[in-house]
Amino acid sequence: MIFARAERKTLRVAGGLALGGVFAFVGVATAMLLAHAGGGDAPLFDAYIWRVAQFTLMQAALSTALSILLAIPVARALARQRDFWGRVWIIRLSVVPLGLPALVAALGVIEVWGRQGVVNDLLRLGGLQNPVSVYGLAGILIAHVFFNLPLAARFLLAALDRIPAEYWLSSANLGMGGGAVFRLIEWPVIRRVLPGIAGLVFMLCVTSFTIVLTLGGGPAATTIEVAIYQALRFDFDPQRAVLLAFLQIAVTAVLLWLLSLFARPPEEGATAGRAIRRFDGRRRRLADGVVIVVFTLFTAAPLAATLAAGLAADFGRLALDPLLHRALFTSLAISFASACLSLAIALPVVLVPRLAEAGDAGVSTRLMGRALPAVGSLILLVPPVVVATGWFLVLRLFGETGRFAPAVITVINALMALPFVVRVLEPAYRTHLARTARLALSLGVTGMHRLLWIDWPALRKPFLTAFAFAMALSLGDLGAVAIFGAEGFVTLPWLLFSRMASYRTADAAGIALILGVICLALTLPSTAPERPTERPAADA
């Protein structure tokens, strides 16, 4: 038993509300899609849908393969070279894409790899006539690798850093060469975490919407999610959108099932402060240096280009643009509300299973404890664009899709953030409860007292991290907004997207900079590696 009577009651009510609310919200959307399914006389699956499905999986597979294959040498080089100026900054740099809205990143990729970008300039200097085209598969792959190579490299580096320090001493003592070190020490560790990382990256790429929307070109380079958007917004063909939505659910369902079979979720263990000495680093300094520099350039270039292009924008005029004010206000309001909602749903999702673990939990509590984690990841099964499509069809019945859109988008964004929020809060709460629950309970420090004196001081950091990420995720989201995209309702990413679409590139660069800076201001502080300060030893 780790909760007092009143707390147990509150938690059961909150758990019921979260369970009922989330399933009802997603259920209504799915039911609406079902109601629209069938009825038409067009063939169920035509060539177009097959092509879209194939492209979705193909680009995801390529993106994953590229990200992973490139991440392995980067992680190995960073693990080997432990002591050079700027190492910590390169590791921090690899966190940045995670906090950056996909739309801003896409713009950065265009700045670097596009027709007028640095890469094509260099190629033309080298005498090549046909520039690389950033639109289509190539652009999608570059953007996906931009996002996922640093992510994969960080997970791999964390895994390599968890190798006991004595292994490196032994390998040096035994005189193991580079190949032997890879085969006998590094690869076994990498192989263990690789399925989890690859699964995560593949999932992210399959459900990638914004990147494909902005960099994909025409029917040849369209994923299921973008096809839903096009069916709904351009062809006004809800039938096709519904069909695609169910195809998407089927694909994610199969993927999630496969992931649960083969892959453990990757983790970033805390290894700060442990001294690892790599004697094999000295011989490889040059090769590792090249790998690290190329990686840094690849990751930093789009960021630098976004910054440079953004600073060149006419901020004086932008600052007076009432549409920008409205978009900024709307975006901040929606993201704040959705972050609050996400945390409110996450608390019972995290705590009720703990309640259900106690031996004397009732049947209903135990069932709720089983069901609530599913609430936390429901949005992975039914992607935001699909839920938004369902609710678009619902709201269309009432005529005004624009008026209720902010509320629907707030909830969708909250659900999008939920898997992340739960992953931050769950382990933090678990440790915290193990350390304090019985003590607090025996002293009668419960309810609000517990929240104020015991939980908040100890869990402030994970709470703020989760909140900031949830808010940044919502701020940068284009998917749900794009489905609604009604007049009189503008968010920052939507404004940026329409400026890009109407080739007002200077304005777009300025807005992208504003959006990027806000999101990074939210996400970067919490991702800074913990300094090895003397922590007040937690009583042992």
Place this chain on the structure above:
Amino acid sequence: MPDTAVRLTDVTVRFEDKRLAFDCAIAAGDAVAVAGPSGAGKSTLFNVIAGFQTPATGTVSLLGQDMAGRDPAERPVSVIFQDNNLFAHLSIADNVGLGIHPGLKLDTAGRQSVVAALSRVGLGGFERRLPGSLSGGERQRVALARALVRRRPILLLDEPFAALDPAMRADMAKLLLELRAETKSTMLFITHQPEDIGRLADRVMFLEAGAIVLDEPVRDFLSRREPPGVAKFLGHSTL
């Protein structure tokens, strides 16, 4: 005050792989050592008395009152664990103060009794420090100070000295004896050390395989040569 401080009647606790059964009565004011091999059910016995574990059957009554449905904080019990007795982010004074009001709303008298309790356990002047800056023995004494201000008639100590070195163990035991004489409380403590039993206990309960197999005065217990479990615990050869 009733004569019996703790009474467990036909109490059973079920885990996935085992079943524990407890029956016992502890007189008010007694100091009882709870001993036995690991996994015998000593901590479970404490959890049942303190209310952390709800028994499958049977009744737990403390000071003559049935405890069914009562939360841990609503029982006449203070608990001191082996470690993690203090909240690391709260000052020593706040940690003790939580024993007076769970929301730390202390009046002048409350704050004075915190100071008094700390100086009683030899930690006067430590009020503003954080638990991390204290030694293991000092932290356990803070936990004792909190038990003092809480004034619950039953004190459960789950291996309170396990993390301490021998000299500190002796000091703690002395302090514990004094406090017990002052407060007249009933005290149960889990221990793996025969010498702690000799120093502190009036009676000994010996647990094996989820049941109380012995419950007798300390003198009888310490002179035992059988059963084998007890002989092994006391350090006598079983041959």
